[in-house]
Amino acid sequence: MNSEKVVFAFFILLAATLNFGFFVGAVHDSGHHNVYELFAALVISLIATVMKFGDRTHMGAVLLATSLVADLQLIIAAFVWGYAVNVGEPEDLQSMLTSVVSLSAGALLANITSVVLLVIETVTVRR
Amino acid sequence: MNYVAFLIMRRLRAPLITLIVIWSIATLGYVIIPGQDNDGNAVRMDFLHAFYFVSYMGTTIGFGEIPYAFTPAQRLWSLFTIYGTVIGWFYSIGALVTIFRDQSLLNLVRRTRFSYRVARIREPFYLVCGYGHTGSALVADLAEHGVQTVVVDIDPQRIEALELDGHPFDIPVICANASDPDVLRDAGIEHPRCQGVLCLTNDDHVNLYVAIASKLLAPERVVISRVSTREYAANLASFGTDHIIDPFETFADYLTNAIVSPFHQLVYNWLASPVHRSLDSAHRTRQGRWIICGYGRLGKALQKRFDVHGLKSVIIEPDPEAREVSEDYHVVTGWGTEAATLLEADIRNSVGIVAGTPDDANNLSIVMTARELKPSIYTVARQNRQSNGPIFKAAKMDQIMNPSVIIAQRIMFLIKTPLLMLFLDSLTNESEEWCETLLKRIDAMVQGRAVESWSFTIDQQQAPAVFECLRRAEPVAIQVLSAHPHDRHVQLPALPLLVLRDKVITLLPEPDFPLRIDDQVLFCGLERGRTQMLWAVNNQNVLRYVISGYEGGGGYLWKTLLGRHRARP
Known part of the structure; x- marks a missing residue:
């Protein structure tokens, strides 16, 4: 058992589940999407990314790439949220929140890819 | 990486x-x-x-x-x-x-810069592994002759020494283990301008590693290695190391030659060393009994040659059993530093003494004591530590055996004038009389001045005029090159020693020896002879004059005018 890989699996799965938790619900209903969940998803995703730093394997490099994609989407989503709530016009709020949710959907896709890759890697381990 | x-x-x-x-x-x-x-x-x-x-x-x-x-x-x-x-x-x-x-990061940065600098080298260079006494002397000598080097050494202090040595141009240097193939690759072993690899580390095993690695990575690259034991010498030779230099064997050869065949030795000295010795110096007899102090690497190498030539010797060795001295030899147990031992070895009836122990103080003491007992004795001492140089010089011995100087000198010959080395090596097949005749010929030419030697290949770069002549199928005899460019009936002070053609050596070619393209020619003579010979070698008009005596004009206008003039009846 490689404890480093297990810890990484924990974080990547947690990032995916938090992301899913934020995303699930009606796209246009802001009541279905909790900002704390977005925050947690972003933080966990960042940690998962850093944990893949300096991995020389091909799989490690691909996982770094997918989690970087998730980070990018989530950071943009968080930025849009902050802008919509504090800066933007009140009538734009609804459409902006919708785009936050769709951005997080993109991040979710990247996170799912990471999880799938992780599962494949785990299955190929013989011991 | x-x-x-x-x-x-x-x-x-x-x-x-x-x-x-x-x-x-x-x-x-x-x-x-x-x-x-x-x-x-x-x-x-x-x-x-x-x-x-x-x-x-x-x-x-x-x-x-x-x-x-x-x-x-x-x-x-x-x-x-x-x-x-x-x-x-x-x-x-x-x-x-x-x-x-972090040291490993800094090393990585240094390494990257080093390999970048090596990759950018545009002129021919030598890769030197080991910057000890030999390596530093050699690098300085090569730099003086404008030859670029790349240095690898494992000791950071030596790397710092190189930075302080102040060479005329930048020498890429890396502190790394030379036996690592990656290091050798970064140091340019596969670089198209790399001329050869010089393995000069103190460790025979590392030298062996470097030699093997370079022979595997770049088989055509010349590898020159120093070596201190016979097992490693045989090992190095087994996979085609081009030149293997054992300072003890080299010196033993030199000394034995001086005793047995003084004329051979004098030819060697005249051509190889800058100091000129008179022809009479060969007659100073050193034949007789020799005392060898210390039966180590030098003692063994000498005794082996003494056996071959049937020379008499006495060995002084403190521990004959540990050194495995054969029973057949005359052995005196002791250091040789005290008079009693030397007298027991019968120093009064000996012609020479070799102080060949690995301790410099003992060697000096042996020489001083021996001189006290017999002032006329021929003294030879082995100098182990470079820093003792001034003391050894002050002791005014007849010969000093300094391993690093011997290696550096030999490698310089191999690099600068490989043909001269070839000539000196092929001398061993010739008789003493042959050498004496040659010496007299050279002496008549130089009349006591220092002998120079020079070589060139008959090709477009080094001898364009001769090349052009031969390309047009006009024969060129070797004697025309030593004709004076101003008056072709005057002979230049230059003597052809050797012509190398398709690995066949012609010693002392006859005056009418016809040259061919790609021949390598070695001359000896005075410095003046060299510069004047290069006229004919490089300039077509001069060459035409020395061949035919006809002084043709060079320029196009002159040629046309002359052509018209001659066309008229």
């Missing part, structure tokens, strides 16, 4: 994760803890403001409490986060500084 970059990324993990965790917990705290606006209403910071506050607090910028003055609960949390973020920063910055001061 690249793994260092990965290692650094990996080491960045912990500080980065620490920062992320501290930042997110602090931010979350401000979002959760309720605050108050100016009217006393409960308000909560959103993530934007919380992250903004944490960012400037964590970086110790501190713009104050926004958007409203903090409640006591918020201030309590601030107290925690101020110290939390500062500790986080300290830790991360400390870790970052450690990484960039």
